[in-house]
Amino acid sequence: MSLLKYESQQREPLVDGDKNYHQVTVDIIGTIEAKPTRLWYIGFWLSVVLLLIGVYSVYRVVDYGIGQWNLNKTIGWGWDITNFVWWIGIGHAGTLISAILLLFRQGWRTGVNRAAEAMTIFAVICAGQFPIWHMGRVWMGFFVLPYPNTRGPLWVNFNSPLLWDVFAISTYFTVSLLFWYAGLLPDLATVRDRAKTKLRKFMYGVASFGWTGSTKHWQRHESLSLVLAGLSTPLVLSVHTIVSFDFATSVIPGWHTTIFPPYFVAGAIFSGFAMVQTLLLIIRKVMNLQEYITIGHIDAMNKVIVLTGSIVGCAYLTELFVAWYSQNPYEWWAFRENRVNIFSPYGWSYALMMFCNVAAPQVFWIRKMRRNVTVTMFMSIIVNIGMWYERFVIIVTSIYRDFLPSSWSTYYSPSIYELGFYLGTFGLFFTCFFLFAKYFPVIAVAEIKAILKTSGENYKVKMTDIEKADTEKFYHEEVVHAH
Amino acid sequence: MAGGIKKFVVGAFDDEKVLFPAVKNVRKSGYKIHDVYTPFPVHGLDHAMGLRETSIHTAGFIYGITGTSVALGFMSWIFTKDWPLNIGGKPHFALPAWIPITFELTVLFSAVGMVITFCWLCQMMPFVKKHHFHPRATDDLFVMAIECTDKTDDAEVQRFLKSEGAIEINVQHAESGWWFGFYNRQEKLYRDENEN
Numbered sequence: 001m002s003l004l005k006y007e008s009q010q011r012e013p014l015v016d017g018d019k020n021y022h023q024v025t026v027d028i029i030g031t032i033e034a035k036p037t038r039l040w041y042i043g044f045w046l047s048v049v050l051l052l053i054g055v056y057s058v059y060r061v062v063d064y065g066i067g068q069w070n071l072n073k074t075i076g077w078g079w080d081i082t083n084f085v086w087w088i089g090i091g092h093a094g095t096l097i098s099a100i101l102l103l104f105r106q107g108w109r110t111g112v113n114r115a116a117e118a119m120t121i122f123a124v125i126c127a128g129q130f131p132i133w134h135m136g137r138v139w140m141g142f143f144v145l146p147y148p149n150t151r152g153p154l155w156v157n158f159n160s161p162l163l164w165d166v167f168a169i170s171t172y173f174t175v176s177l178l179f180w181y182a183g184l185l186p187d188l189a190t191v192r193d194r195a196k197t198k199l200r201k202f203m204y205g206v207a208s209f210g211w212t213g214s215t216k217h218w219q220r221h222e223s224l225s226l227v228l229a230g231l232s233t234p235l236v237l238s239v240h241t242i243v244s245f246d247f248a249t250s251v252i253p254g255w256h257t258t259i260f261p262p263y264f265v266a267g268a269i270f271s272g273f274a275m276v277q278t279l280l281l282i283i284r285k286v287m288n289l290q291e292y293i294t295i296g297h298i299d300a301m302n303k304v305i306v307l308t309g310s311i312v313g314c315a316y317l318t319e320l321f322v323a324w325y326s327q328n329p330y331e332w333w334a335f336r337e338n339r340v341n342i343f344s345p346y347g348w349s350y351a352l353m354m355f356c357n358v359a360a361p362q363v364f365w366i367r368k369m370r371r372n373v374t375v376t377m378f379m380s381i382i383v384n385i386g387m388w389y390e391r392f393v394i395i396v397t398s399i400y401r402d403f404l405p406s407s408w409s410t411y412y413s414p415s416i417y418e419l420g421f422y423l424g425t426f427g428l429f430f431t432c433f434f435l436f437a438k439y440f441p442v443i444a445v446a447e448i449k450a451i452l453k454t455s456g457e458n459y460k461v462k463m464t465d466i467e468k469a470d471t472e473k474f475y476h477e478e479v480v481h482a483h
Numbered sequence: 484m485a486g487g488i489k490k491f492v493v494g495a496f497d498d499e500k501v502l503f504p505a506v507k508n509v510r511k512s513g514y515k516i517h518d519v520y521t522p523f524p525v526h527g528l529d530h531a532m533g534l535r536e537t538s539i540h541t542a543g544f545i546y547g548i549t550g551t552s553v554a555l556g557f558m559s560w561i562f563t564k565d566w567p568l569n570i571g572g573k574p575h576f577a578l579p580a581w582i583p584i585t586f587e588l589t590v591l592f593s594a595v596g597m598v599i600t601f602c603w604l605c606q607m608m609p610f611v612k613k614h615h616f617h618p619r620a621t622d623d624l625f626v627m628a629i630e631c632t633d634k635t636d637d638a639e640v641q642r643f644l645k646s647e648g649a650i651e652i653n654v655q656h657a658e659s660g661w662w663f664g665f666y667n668r669q670e671k672l673y674r675d676e677n678e679n
Contacts, residue, residue: 021522021623146561154566158558159573159580167587175594182598185607190522190621198667205666209607213520213620217605219529220537224601227543228594235590242583449523 009464013457014108016291021449028443029191031287036438039286044438047430054424057417058133066136070415074402079418080130082391085243086271087127087425088169089264089387092236093272094120095176096304098183099232102225107455108300110447111292114187115283116276117180118440122432123275124173126425131165133421161245168242175235179228182221185211187441240268247394253334254398257322263315270308270357271387273301277380279433281373283442292443299370305383306364312390313358330403338397345411346397349389356386489659490631491517492640493616494649495624499525502625505647506531509629514640517628517659520620539604543597550592554585612664614657624651630659 015024036044060068071078094116101109135141144166146156156163189211192204211217244260277298284293323335339350360382363369370376401408414422436442453459496502502519506528509516516532558581562568567575602608620626627649631637641652 025522025622146557148565155561155568157568157570158562158584159570159577161583164583164587167584171587171591175590178594178598182601186523186621192666193615193618193621195666202665202667205612206609209602209609210611210613210661211607211621212518212613212615213522213626214605215519215521215525215528215532216534216537217607218521218524219534220539220601220604222524223537223539224597227540227597231543231547231590231594234586238583238586245583446523450525 007454007460007463009460011107011455012294012296013460014111014294014296014455015448015452016294016457018458019291019452019456021452024448024452025190025194025445027289028292028441028445028448029187029194031289031437032191032439032441033194033196037286040434040438043286044431044434047427047434050423050427051431052424052427053420054427057420057424058129060417061133061136061421062138066134068415068417070412070418072409072412073407074399074409075396075412077395077399078412079392079414079422080134082388082395083422083425084127084130085264085391085395086388087123087130087429088243089240089268089271089391090275090384091120091123091127091172091176091272092240092265092268093276094118094123095172095232095236096269096272097276098179099229099236102229103233106300107451108297110444110451111294111297112276112280112301112443113447114180114183114440114444115280115442117176117183118433118436118442119272119276119279120176121173121180122429122436123272124169124176125432126429128169128173129421129425129428161242161249164242165246168239172235172239175228175232179225179232182224182228183444183447184440185209186213186221186446187444189213190445191441237265240264247398252398252402253328253330254338254394256331257319259315259319259322263312263319266308266311266315267357267387267390270305270312271384273305273308274380274383274387277301277305277376278384281377281380283437287437287442289443292448295371295373298373298376299367302364302370302376302379305379306361306370309357309361309364309383316354316358334398338401339393346393346400349393350397353386353389353393356382357390360386487659488656489517490637491616491628491655491657492631492635492637492644493626493628493651493653493655494641494644494647495617495619495626495651496648497624497650498648499528499625501648502627503528503531505627505644505649508647509627509643512643514635514643515630515632517630520616520626520628522621522623522625525625539597539600542600543593546596546600547589547593549596550589551585553592554588555581558584606661610663610665611661612666613661614655614659616655616657617651628655 019027057068069078069080071080094113097109097116098113098120101113132138132141143151144156144163146158148154185208188204188208192201192208195201195204241261241264244264247255248257248260250256280293281298284290320335320340323331326332337344338346341347342351360379363375363379396412400412494505496505499521502525506516506519510533519528519532521528559576562577563575570577573580606613616628617624617626627644629640629644631640631654637654641654644652
C-alpha cells in the first residue's frame with residue numbers, strides 16, 4: 001500500500017464536517033448549478049454600476065484628454081499610478097498562495113488558492129487600465145511594443161524601467177492566467193460531467209479541453225503545476241521589484257533608495273492577503289463554504305499579514321533612518337518635512353499609513369483576534385486603506401515640492417474623473433469576481449479531494465487509532481509496502 | 484485521432500486503497516491496463532502502473548533558455564548593431580539593464596511553451612472530445628479500463644476485477660483516441676455486436 005494517510009493530530013483539519021469525495025463535489029460544484037442568490041444579484045449589479053461610472057470617466061479622459069485629471073506641474077503621477085501600484089500589489093497574494101505555498105507544501109493553500117489566483121488575474125487587469133489610459137492617446141498604445149518603426153529613434157528603450165514594467169506586467173498576467181486555467185481544467189471537467197442542461201454540457205465541454213482524468217495526464221499536470229509554481233515564484237518577486245524600479249532608478253528624493261524592491265514586495269503581499277481575506281470572508285458566507293475555508297485558513301493568512309506588515313514597518317523605519325544618516329539634505333527634507341511632519345500639507349497621509357500598516361496589524365499577535373471573523377474583516381479593509389496610502393505617500397509627497405520652490409504645487413486632490421476611474425476599477429474587479437464565483441468552481445475541487453483523507457475532519461478522527469497503534473506495525477504496513 | 488475502436492473491460496473502484504493492489508494484481512496477471520481515470524492526482528499511481536516519468540519539465544527548461552537567448556540576442560543586436568542609441572552616455576551593450584527583460588522572457592517562453600506542450604501531449608484543446616468510460620471518474624470513482632485483445636476472455640477479466648473489489652464492472656467498445664466533437668451531443672462511433 002502506497003498511501004501514507006497520516007497527519008498529526010496537532011494540525012487542525014483543513015476540511016470540516018463529515019465529507020467524502022462526492023460530498024466535496026456537491027458542496028463546491030453545487031453553487032454553480034444552483035440559481036444565483038439574491039445577494040449575488042445585488043452584488044453583481046452594484047459592481048456593474050460602478051463599472052459604468054469607470055467607463056464614463058475613462059470616456060471623458062479619452063475624449064478630452066488627461067486634463068480631466070487634477071495632475072499639475074510637479075505631480076505628473078497622482079492617483080493614477082498610486083492605483084496602478086496598489087492593484088498590482090493586490091495581485092501578488094494570489095501568486096504567493098498558489099506558487100510559493102505550493103513549493104513550501106502548505107496544505108492549507110488548497111482551500112483558498114483558486115479564488116486567490118482569480119483575484120490576481122482580475123487585479124492585474126484593473127492595474128493595467130491605469131498606465132493604458134494614462135497614455136492619453138491610447139490608440140498609440142502600440143508604441144510600447146518592440147518593433148522597428150519610423151518614429152525617430154527606432155525601437156523602444158530597453159534600458160528604461162518603464163519598458164521593463166511592460167514586459168513584467170504582461171508576462172505576469174500571461175503566466176498567472178495559464179497557471180490558473182491549467183488548474184481549472186480538471187474541475188471544469190467535473191462540472192461538465194455533472195451537467196444536466198445542453199448549454200452547460202457544451203460550454204464546459206469546450207472549456208475543459210476534453211479532460212478525462214487519465215493517470216498520465218495527472219502526472220504531467222502535477223509536473224506542469226510544480227514547474228509553473230517554480231517559475232511564478234521568482235516572477236512575482238520580479239514584478240514588484242520592477243515596479244519599484246520605476247521609482248528607485250530615478251533621482252527624486254524619497255524614491256532613490258535601494259530598499260525599494262524588498263519593501264515593495266513585502267507590501268504587495270501584505271495588501272494582497274488583506275484583499276484575499278476580504279473576498280474569502282464574503283465568499284464563505286455567501287456561498288456557504290465555511291467547511292472548506294475554515295477559521296484555520298483565516299488564522300494562517302492573518303499570520304502572513306502580521307509578518308509582512310511588520311516587514312513593511314521595518315522598511316519604513318529603515319528608510320527614515322537612512323534618510324537622516326545619509327546626510328543628504330534633499331532626502332532628509334523629503335522625509336522630515338513632507339512626510340513625518342504632521343502639520344505639512346500631506347503629513348496626515350504618512351500618519352494614517354503608519355497607523356494602518358504598522359500599528360493596527362499588531363493585533364494579530366493575539367490568537368483570539370486572528371480567529372475572529374469580524375476583526376479580520378475590519379482589519380483587511382484597514383490594511384488595504386493603509387497600503388493605498390503607502391503608495392500615495394511615496395508618489396505624491398516625494399514630488400509635490402520639487403527642487404524649485406516656485407513650482408511647488410498647491411494642494412493636489414483628485415478630480416471627479418480620477419475618483420470615478422478608481423471606483424470603476426472596483427466595478428471591473430467585482431464584476432469579474434462575481435461572474436467567476438457564478439461560473440467557475442471557487443475552490444479547487446480536485447486539490448481538496450487530494451488532501452481530504454489526510455486533513456479532513458472525519459478522517460483525522462480515525463487517525464487517533466493509528467496514533468495508538470504500534471509504530472513498528474504501522475511502519476511495516478504503510479511504509480515498507482509502499483516501495 | 485489515433486487509436487481506433489477497441490474493446491475494454493471497465494472496473495470502477497470507490498477507494499484508492501482498493502485500487503492500488505488491484506492495479507498491481509492486474510498487471511501481474513498480464514492484462515494490459517489502458518488507463519486509470521481518477522478525480523484527483525493519486526500519488527504513486529503512475530509508478531504502480533509502470534508509467535515512465537514525464538519529461539515535461541525538461542521541455543520547460545529548453546523553452547526557458549530559448550527565451551533567455553532570444554531576449555539577450557535581440558536586445559544586443561538592436562542596441563549595438565541595428566540602431567545604437569546614446570542613452571545618457573551609457574554603453575551600448577548595457578547588459579545589467581537588460582537583465583529584467585531577459586528574465587521575464589525566460590519565464591514567459593518557459594510557461595507558454597510548457598502549457599502548449601502539455602496540451603499537445605495530452606491531446607487537449609477546445610472542441611476535442613474523448614470517450615469517457617464513467618461519468619463519475621471526475622467525481623468520486625477511480626475507473627480502470629483494461630484493453631481486450633482477441634485472446635482475452637472478457638468474462639474472466641470481469642470476474643477478476645470483481646474479486647479485486649471493483650464496485651461497477653462492464654464491457655465497452657470505445658474509440659481510444661480523440662476526435663472533434665461537442666459534449667452536448669451523443670456520438671456513436673461504433674456498431675454494437677448485438678445490433679443487426
